[in-house]
């Protein structure tokens with residue numbers, strides 16, 4: 001599979017490590033008038049995780065060694081779930097690459113990959129049925145955390161999918177390798193999964209043969225959409241998902257390097273929440289030396305965010321999200337129906353993914369909604 005790089009990606013490379021935004025702590029800001037009434041709500045959490053990384057991601061390791069490393073990260077996840085559970089959290093999101101790390105080759109990542117059956121084909125609770133499939137240790141732990149915390153849990157891991165040489169797309173080594181998000185319900189059932197479409201220099205992974213447009217249902221807040229990191233800049237699947245007017249929330253694991261002027265993590269997350277009128281749950285990894293920080297729970301009305309270039313520690317953000325439809329009481333750009341109209345007017349190329357795409361970032365910028373220097377106090381306030 002060829003990974004198509006857009007102009008945006010070249011710009012990203014250019015600005016790599018170019019950011020030194022210094023804002024500390026969780027900030028909350030309002031940018032549309034808040035409504036004053038009682039409303040149904042849910043409690044969400046995102047965890048900015050400082051992942052424990054393999055000292056040499058190019059080296060070949062055994063599955064046992066890979067699991068030892070990943071279990072250290074999963075131990076931290078489990079502590080966070082316990083803390084979140086005490087605060088009544090109903091859904092928690094962990095970042096991209098948080099369990100296995102990054103900079104692998106296709107071969108060196110292999111011991112880090114779990115096998116994952118399609119949740120559309122088998123109903124499976126890895127915590128309750130640990131022996132049903134081999135090489136599923138990470139999925140088992142995540143599932144058990146969801147059970148223990150009695151909350152929906154979203155995480156990102158590497159997965160492998162064996163294929164046959166009769167499949168023309170099947171790589172020479174006989175398997176697809178995907179950068180995958182998984183969702184577990186509060187009883188540990190694997191509800192759905194999403195394979196990252198727009199890879200960002202990730203030699204270890206394959207681009208899925210067809211785009212996953214994934215939404216999942218929750219008893220507390222209805223439909224969520226799901227995609228990963230670089231995907232946020234593209235029509236498929238990010239913008240396309242938001243055409244479904246029932247999708248009012250998005251979960252977004254990311255491993256994002258901040259780039260000025262228009263691609264700082266908080267900025268793009270918040271711009272997306274406002275522009276599309278959705279609640280956006282974004283979990284980034286925390287590696288300030290690589291410019292990686294910036295997570296948040298963003299509603300069209302308010303952002304709870306964390307951006308910290310100083311502390312070496314991870315950070316848990318918990319926020320209550322109102323379920324009330326904000327239509328009619330807030331400015332046009334905060335109105336979901338209005339946004340859906342705007343999206344319906346966009347051409348959707350069916351036969352070609354790389355032509356005629358209007359990246360989300362352009363749409364948001366066209367609408368004048370990306371906060372930038374001089375326009376917002378978000379990133380430049382003390």
Ligand SMILES: *[C@@H]1O[C@H](CO)[C@@H](O)[C@H](O)[C@H]1NC(C)=O
Pocket residue numbers: 053054057102103
């Ligand atoms: C990963 O690659 C980046 C860029 O090439 C490099 O700066 C960084 O140190 C690497 N990180 C690890 C953990 O190997």
Ligand SMILES: *[C@@H]1O[C@H](CO)[C@@H](O)[C@H](O)[C@H]1NC(C)=O
Pocket residue numbers: 185186187188189191
């Ligand atoms: C577990 O959660 C799933 C998804 O929310 C639900 O469909 C299923 O009925 C639940 N199973 C049990 C045993 O409660």
Ligand SMILES: *[C@@H]1O[C@H](CO)[C@@H](O)[C@H](O)[C@H]1NC(C)=O
Pocket residue numbers: 332333338339341342367
């Ligand atoms: C929202 O709807 C109004 C009235 O239908 C329209 O004039 C306006 O251009 C729309 N705004 C956006 C951002 O789509």
